[in-house]
Amino acid sequence: MAAVEFTRIQKRFGNTHVLQGIDLAIRDGEFLVLVGPSGCGKSTLLRLLAGLEAVSGGQIAIGGREVTELDPKDRDIAMVFQNYALYPHMTVADNMAFSLEHRGRPRAEIKERVDWAAQILGLSALLERYPRQLSGGQRQRVAMGRAIVRNPQVFLFDEPLSNLDAKLRIVMRSEIKALHRKLGTTMVYVTHDQVEAMTMADRIVVLNGGRIEQVGTPLELFDRPANRFVAGFIGSPAMNFIEGRCTSMGFEAGDGAVLPLPCMATRPEGTVVYGIRPEHFERCAPDDGVAAQVLGVEPLGSDTQLNLRLADTEVVALFHERLVVQPGDTLHLRPRLAAVHLFDGASGRRLGAG
Amino acid sequence: MHGRLPPRTQAALYGLMCLLLVPFVFPTWWMVTSSVKPISEIFAFPPQLWPTHADWSSYQQVFTLQPFARQYWNSAWIAAVVTLGTLGVASMAGYAFARIRFPGANALFVVVLTGLLIPSEVTIVPLFQMFRAMGLVNTHWPLVLIPIFGAPCVFATFIMRQFFITLPAELEEAARVDGLGRFKIFRTIALPLARPALASVAIFTFLHSWNLYLEPIVFLSTPSLFTLPQALTQFTDAYGGPMWNIQLAAATLTALPVLLVFVVAQKQFIEGLAHTGLK
Numbered sequence: 001m002a003a004v005e006f007t008r009i010q011k012r013f014g015n016t017h018v019l020q021g022i023d024l025a026i027r028d029g030e031f032l033v034l035v036g037p038s039g040c041g042k043s044t045l046l047r048l049l050a051g052l053e054a055v056s057g058g059q060i061a062i063g064g065r066e067v068t069e070l071d072p073k074d075r076d077i078a079m080v081f082q083n084y085a086l087y088p089h090m091t092v093a094d095n096m097a098f099s100l101e102h103r104g105r106p107r108a109e110i111k112e113r114v115d116w117a118a119q120i121l122g123l124s125a126l127l128e129r130y131p132r133q134l135s136g137g138q139r140q141r142v143a144m145g146r147a148i149v150r151n152p153q154v155f156l157f158d159e160p161l162s163n164l165d166a167k168l169r170i171v172m173r174s175e176i177k178a179l180h181r182k183l184g185t186t187m188v189y190v191t192h193d194q195v196e197a198m199t200m201a202d203r204i205v206v207l208n209g210g211r212i213e214q215v216g217t218p219l220e221l222f223d224r225p226a227n228r229f230v231a232g233f234i235g236s237p238a239m240n241f242i243e244g245r246c247t248s249m250g251f252e253a254g255d256g257a258v259l260p261l262p263c264m265a266t267r268p269e270g271t272v273v274y275g276i277r278p279e280h281f282e283r284c285a286p287d288d289g290v291a292a293q294v295l296g297v298e299p300l301g302s303d304t305q306l307n308l309r310l311a312d313t314e315v316v317a318l319f320h321e322r323l324v325v326q327p328g329d330t331l332h333l334r335p336r337l338a339a340v341h342l343f344d345g346a347s348g349r350r351l352g353a354g
Numbered sequence: 355m356h357g358r359l360p361p362r363t364q365a366a367l368y369g370l371m372c373l374l375l376v377p378f379v380f381p382t383w384w385m386v387t388s389s390v391k392p393i394s395e396i397f398a399f400p401p402q403l404w405p406t407h408a409d410w411s412s413y414q415q416v417f418t419l420q421p422f423a424r425q426y427w428n429s430a431w432i433a434a435v436v437t438l439g440t441l442g443v444a445s446m447a448g449y450a451f452a453r454i455r456f457p458g459a460n461a462l463f464v465v466v467l468t469g470l471l472i473p474s475e476v477t478i479v480p481l482f483q484m485f486r487a488m489g490l491v492n493t494h495w496p497l498v499l500i501p502i503f504g505a506p507c508v509f510a511t512f513i514m515r516q517f518f519i520t521l522p523a524e525l526e527e528a529a530r531v532d533g534l535g536r537f538k539i540f541r542t543i544a545l546p547l548a549r550p551a552l553a554s555v556a557i558f559t560f561l562h563s564w565n566l567y568l569e570p571i572v573f574l575s576t577p578s579l580f581t582l583p584q585a586l587t588q589f590t591d592a593y594g595g596p597m598w599n600i601q602l603a604a605a606t607l608t609a610l611p612v613l614l615v616f617v618v619a620q621k622q623f624i625e626g627l628a629h630t631g632l633k
Contacts, residue, residue: 052527073533085524089546099532146528 002063002076002153002186003028004049010057011044011210018044020210022058026188027202031180033189035197036207036233042190045207046156049188050079063153078147079156082163084139086131086146092118093127096145117145120182121175137168144176148183157189161196173199194234198222206230228348231275231341237305240315242274243345251342253311257290262337264352271345278305278318280339289334292317294325306331382609389413389603396598412603416589419597421578422604425585430611432497432581433563439502440510440559441552447507448514449540453526463515469508477504478572485573496573497566497581506562510555517551518544560615564608582608 004026011019019041026032034042047053049060051072060068067075078099086095093114100110118124121141131139140160147155157176161169177200180187191197197204198218206213206221206229214226218234225231231239244253246267251259251274259274282289295314296307304323308315310333317333325331342351359367383403388396390408416422451463485496501507521544529539545552570584577588586608589601 050527050531052530072527072531077531079528079531081524081528083522083524085522085528087525087528087543102533102538146532 004154004186004188005061006045006049006058007061008058009045009048009055009060011041011048011053012056018210019048022210022212024205024212024215026186029184029186031177031187031189031200031202033191033197033201033204034207035191035194035204036213038192040207041210042192042207043158046079046158046188046190049075049154050077050156051075076153077156078150078152078154079158080140080143080147080160082159084131084143084160084163086139086142088131091128091130092123092134092142092145095131095142096127096149099146099150113149113151114145117149120148120179121145136164137172140164140172141175144179148179153186155185155187157187159190159192161191162193169196176200195236198234204234206233208233225341225350227350228273228275228343231343231350235277237278237316237318239275239277239341240313241343242276242311242313242315243271244274244311245270246272246342253313255312257311259290259311259335260337260340261342262340262352264342266352268342268344268351272351273343273345273348275341275343276315276335277339278316279320280336281317281319281333282336283319284332284334286332289332292331292333294327294329294331296327297323297325308333385602385609386606389599389606391599393598409599412599413607415597415600416604416607419600420580420585420588420604422585422607424578425580425582426607428494428579429564429581429583429608432494433560433611435498436501436563437556437560439498440507441555443502444507444510444514444555445545445548445552446540447511448516449518449544451511451515452518452521453544454536466508467512469505470512472505474505474568478568482572491573492575492579493573494579497563497569500569501559501563501566506559510559513555514548514551517548521547557616561612564612 004024006022006024009019009022009024010017022041022045034045036042044053048055049062051067051070051074055068058068059066062075062077072079087098090098096114096117097110100113105113114127115124118127121144123138123141123145126134126138126142131142134142143160160176161172164172173196176187176189189196189200201218203215203217204221205215208229213233214221214230216224221230221234225234225239228241232241242251242253242259244251244259246252246261246269247258248267249258250261251272253259253274290310292308292310292315294306295309298305298307299322302320302322304319304321304325306317306319306323306325308317308331343349344351387403387405389412390410391402391405392409395402395405447466451459451466481496481500482491485491490496525543525547526539529543534542565583566581567583570581574580574584577585580588582604586601586604589597589604591597
């Protein structure tokens with residue numbers, strides 16, 4: 001186990017700045033998830049930590065030891081790749097034993113470690129099979145087994161579940177989390193799936209355009225997003241944004257509709273963005289809320305998701321009940337004030353305590 | 355899909371395939387059967403597809419008229435060394451061109467490829483002069499060194515490079531994390547996975563060396579050093595005319611290893627194709 005520290009990390013590919021001064025401290029034994037849209041630099045940051053790419057500037061330390069210039073083999077890390085990267089010409093047992101054999105560990109120790117890892121991951125019956133004889137989930141487990149036999153200081157996961165179907169992804173998610181609880185080793189996990197990030201992470205790092213937008217626990221990011229990007233990225237379905245201005249009446253949207261504002265010490269000036277999550281709308285009487293026209297209905301069984309036009313903006317609302325509505329119907333909605341966020345129109349920064 | 359075809363269509367297709375086989379199979383058939391016919395029967399009209407009386411003495415004469423066993427050995431060891439040498443050089447060069455990023459790599463590869471555009475007839479005289487200066491004329495060295503470091507190896511390098519380019523980079527990255535250096539990654543990960551490409555390179559390199567004709571007739575003058583294609587031309591009578599049945603017996607013996615290599619390496623080829631463990 002070890003803490004990891006990134007200090008002013010820069011990475012350039014030619015003229016493209018992929019990472020622009022990343023400062024990040026990962027705690028010992030923490031499960032940290034790097035999340036962000038494609039091209040945000042999350043995989044690059046992981047590869048820099050693995051030593052598979054060289055930094056253009058800055059320093060990386062693992063367990064207090066600077067590793068910036070070290071080869072991957074000297075960093076005491078193990079990595080699980082998106083495509084599993086199992087050696088196709090080796091059996092499961094050989095794949096798992098490979099790194100230990102290369103490091104000249106005694107045969108008895110290798111067998112013990114491989115059997116231990118296979119037992120933890122439910123692979124004991126598959127040790128003599130080749131990767132091509134395994135299902136996607138089994139291959140993923142072998143990839144994890146290959147990582148844990150080494151007992152490294154840090155585990156790195158690069159979108160390890162993205163090739164699995166939705167059902168298996170949920171199973172593997174909890175298996176990885178259980179593995180973390182069992183081993184207690186520091187894990188750094190890259191994904192573009194915010195649900196994966198929310199369900200697995202001790203802390204989440206949201207990256208965008210090579211910069212860190214926010215670092216925090218899943219609920220901190222959900223409840224108090226630092227800016228409009230994080231607010232839109234975390235949560236599914238995504239937060240709704242309505243542009244307008246704050247007046248003495250409340251929040252005045254572009255079409256003149258007025259939405260209630262939470263209590264604030266000072267009224268924000270200029271263009272403001274009103275943020276409300278789909279599940280934070282409530283149905284109300286006509287004179288108690290804003291009219292919204294139903295554009296589409298998505299019945300989800302226990303929930304109903306509606307696509308609506310509200311204050312001249314298309315929004316999504318999620319109700320934990322079965323609603324009988326048709327496209328073209330008009331509903332009256334009221335946002336839950338405690339869950340409303342206001343963002344600065346220019347910078348996207350969250351305003352006040354909203 | 356073939357199972358769904360009506361029986362008549364299937365029969366017609368098989369008939370067509372048999373017909374198309376004739377131009378390929380007939381010369382081999384004629385060579386093998388004529389090697390045990392007396393000369394009069396070879397030129398009989400109408401032609402006799404099956405010998406009336408198999409006369410195996412021509413095979414005996416092959417070995418008495420020429421040091422054929424020695425020549426056979428010459429061809430075999432030269433082809434084996436050339437094949438191994440080419441596999442070594444081409445796999446390492448192909449891997450380097452595919453995987454090692456260094457300035458001017460692509461330009462250098464283009465320069466190497468231009469070697470394929472130069473016919474061997476153009477370079478044979480300067481090569482002869484070079485080997486004569488080195489005192490290696492009338493030895494087997496030119497027949498070993500020219501294919502390993504010449505145009506045939508460029509083609510082999512090209513095949514290996516194209517294969518290594520398709521090998522997922524994650525495999526090598528996983529090996530780096532597992533603690534392997536560049537050469538060990540090549541030897542323990544990349545090379546075992548390159549069996550299909552190595553098999554094709556081995557097949558064509560062996561065949562090329564086995565059938566090599568121009569270089570042996572230029573560089574070799576002692577019969578005991580001859581290789582088989584060169585030796586085949588030596589089975590002539592006192593007037594310089596070919597001794598057909600003996601020559602065809604020698605040709606049959608010459609063709610045997612080629613068939614053997616193809617059968618063995620083809621199995622490797624199919625096995626190698628099944629080696630795709632990545633999703």
